Amino acid sequence: MCKVDVQERILAKNESTADHNRSHMRAAGVLCVNLMGSPGAGKTAVLEATSRGASNDLSIGAIAGDLATDNDARRLQAAGIQAEAVNTGSMCHLDAELVHRALHHFRLDDVDLLFIENVGNLVCPAVYDLGQAVNVVALSVTEGEDKPLKYPTMFAKADLVLLTKTDLLPHLPNVSMQAIHDAIARVMPRPRVISFSAVDGTGVNQFLEWLKEAA
Amino acid sequence: MCKVDVQERILAKNESTADHNRSHMRAAGVLCVNLMGSPGAGKTAVLEATSRGASNDLSIGAIAGDLATDNDARRLQAAGIQAEAVNTGSMCHLDAELVHRALHHFRLDDVDLLFIENVGNLVCPAVYDLGQAVNVVALSVTEGEDKPLKYPTMFAKADLVLLTKTDLLPHLPNVSMQAIHDAIARVMPRPRVISFSAVDGTGVNQFLEWLKEAA
Numbered sequence: 121m122c123k124v125d126v127q128e129r130i131l132a133k134n135e136s137t138a139d140h141n142r143s144h145m146r147a148a149g150v151l152c153v154n155l156m157g158s159p160g161a162g163k164t165a166v167l168e169a170t171s172r173g174a175s176n177d178l179s180i181g182a183i184a185g186d187l188a189t190d191n192d193a194r195r196l197q198a199a200g201i202q203a204e205a206v207n208t209g210s211m212c213h214l215d216a217e218l219v220h221r222a223l224h225h226f227r228l229d230d231v232d233l234l235f236i237e238n239v240g241n242l243v244c245p246a247v248y249d250l251g252q253a254v255n256v257v258a259l260s261v262t263e264g265e266d267k268p269l270k271y272p273t274m275f276a277k278a279d280l281v282l283l284t285k286t287d288l289l290p291h292l293p294n295v296s297m298q299a300i301h302d303a304i305a306r307v308m309p310r311p312r313v314i315s316f317s318a319v320d321g322t323g324v325n326q327f328l329e330w331l332k333e334a335a
Numbered sequence: 336m337c338k339v340d341v342q343e344r345i346l347a348k349n350e351s352t353a354d355h356n357r358s359h360m361r362a363a364g365v366l367c368v369n370l371m372g373s374p375g376a377g378k379t380a381v382l383e384a385t386s387r388g389a390s391n392d393l394s395i396g397a398i399a400g401d402l403a404t405d406n407d408a409r410r411l412q413a414a415g416i417q418a419e420a421v422n423t424g425s426m427c428h429l430d431a432e433l434v435h436r437a438l439h440h441f442r443l444d445d446v447d448l449l450f451i452e453n454v455g456n457l458v459c460p461a462v463y464d465l466g467q468a469v470n471v472v473a474l475s476v477t478e479g480e481d482k483p484l485k486y487p488t489m490f491a492k493a494d495l496v497l498l499t500k501t502d503l504l505p506h507l508p509n510v511s512m513q514a515i516h517d518a519i520a521r522v523m524p525r526p527r528v529i530s531f532s533a534v535d536g537t538g539v540n541q542f543l544e545w546l547k548e549a550a
Contacts, residue, residue, distance in 0.1 A: 126341050158374040159457050159486065160478025186485045187458065210488065212427060212458035240485070241456055242374050243402065243427035262477040262500070263375025270401045270455070271374065273425065285477070291506045 134248055137216035141223060141251025148228040150181075151335040152236065154250055156274060157258035158267075159240030162284040164192045165318035166258055166327075167235055168199045173324035178331070181231035183222045185214040185239045192237060202231060213244040216251055233331060242271040254279040254334050258316075261285050261292060265299040272307040280312045280330060287317040349463055352431035356438060356466025363443040365396075366550040367451065369465055371489060372473035373482075374455030377499040379407045380533035381473055381542075382450055383414045388539035393546070396446035398437045400429040400454045407452060417446060428459040431466055448546060457486040469494040469549050473531075476500050476507060480514040487522040495527045495545060502532040 145152045157163050164184070171180050181202040184192035190205035197203050204222045208214060219236060228234070236252060238245040246255075257278040259267060262285055268275040275281065281304055289295065297315075305311045314330065316323035360367045372378050379399070386395050396417040399407035405420035412418050419437045423429060434451060443449070451467060453460040461470075472493040474482060477500055483490040490496065496519055504510065512530075520526045529545065531538035 158455070158478075159482050160373060160475065188487055189481065189484050191481050191485065210458075210462070212456065239458070240373070240482075241427065241458060243425075243454070243456060244459075247425070260375065260477065262475065262503070263373075266404065266406050267374050267455075269404050270406065272403050288477070288503065288506055291503060 131247070134216045137220055138249035138251040141216055141220055142253075144223060144228065145234065145251060145253070150228055150231055150234050151254070151331065152234045152252045153331070154236050154238060154245070154252035154255045155258065156238045156242070156245045156255065157240065158242050158260070158263060161240065161258040161260045161263070162318060163237050163240070163258050164195050166282060166284060166316060167196055167201065167237065169318035169321065169324050170327060171199050171201050173321070173328055178232045178328070179230060180233045180235065181226065182235045182237055183219060183226070184237045185218070187211070187239065202227060208239055212239055212241050213248050214238050214250055215248045219250045232335065242267065242274045246274040246277050256280045256282060258282045258284050259300070261289055261295055261297070261300070265295060266303055268300075268303040268307050275304060275307045276309065278308055279334070280314065281308065282314055282316040282323065282327065284316045284318070286315045286322055287319040346462070349431045352435055353464035353466040356431055356435055357468075359438060359443065360449065360466060360468070365443055365446055365449050366469070366546065367449045367467045368546070369451050369453060369460070369467035369470050370473065371453045371457070371460045371470065372455065373457050373475070373478060376455065376473040376475045376478070377533060378452050378455070378473050379410050381497060381499060381531060382411055382416065382452065384533040384536065384539050385542060386414050386416050388536070388543055393447045393543070394445060395448045395450065396441065397450040397452055398434060398441070399452040400433070402426070402454065417442060423454055427454055427456050428463050429453050429465055430463045434465045447550065457482065457489045461489040461492050471495045471497060473497045473499050474515070476504055476510055476512070476515070480510060481518055483518040483522050490519060490522045491524065493523055494549070495529065496523065497529055497531040497538065497542065499531045499533070501530045501537055502534040
């Protein structure tokens, strides 16, 4: 059996578990968001700021994936979010089975939105369906302008890009927002971008509106 | 044949090609550095600044890996560095075979140092030996404090960590350099860290000294 066969078999099994997760989520009336991005793109900060902005409007839960530590889940819990940590060990992405196991510990009926905060990585997380309804990619303005072109699959599969850490723009004279938007437009079929800062609150309400529409 | 067998066979084949690459590099008297880090950690900027600082002292070459585009190789060539682009397609890391093929186009005798700028990813690049002599990890201060704990294998295998974009520190009130150093010390067997800014030149000379010692 060659490498490709094994890979295909893994992805087929993943797909069927993802469909199972999706049924669970639909039955509970929960919108599931696969939140992806580089290490340090600010995914956890996005969730903290979104939860603050949502107040009593929407109840948010999260499954936080990392190779090691439960740091993100603990940060989210401290922000009042029902959060479950999933450690992938050496694996560079979450898969549907890991999410399925985490769901068994999760009170889905208590939340309207479930974010799956994926492992920080702009490559493999895009390939593994987890059972989400939508994909959101957090891209920090500190990462430079050409990341969408260098990691096209991630952005081709995104329903929304959050351009994070925009509060740092005045200190990044060589970063052009226009160039980032142009790069996104070249790889994302229906470009949808929200500028976001967890520090000054930019984009939080816009993101909440987008989530409500998606739900 | 199970997934693990296939993975082991791939890694064993990779190891033998890496050893072959290493022999090439040793025969040419070239120090080969595997430069890893997140997308947007500033790996290309490190090479541009290092090349500027090296002047006629050291001749630098680079193999620049990315899923798509030859943006980095073109930036490096514009900085006077002999550079070869390698596209990995959907693969989240370089492997020894891709580097071997790139070496066939490379004038190794013209350089003292060969940087392999790996795909932006804090996970899988750490597992694939390319034939390098040393591993250097670029970690941007904008990525937050706990990345070494979340991606321990990358830092456990590093010979040096370059803490990049330190010029932005005044604008990151919640980032403590001490906390980053502490996190590195918990996972890196012999912690060695240089603060680096491609913008203001911090750390360039220190990095060049480190490279000369390693050579």
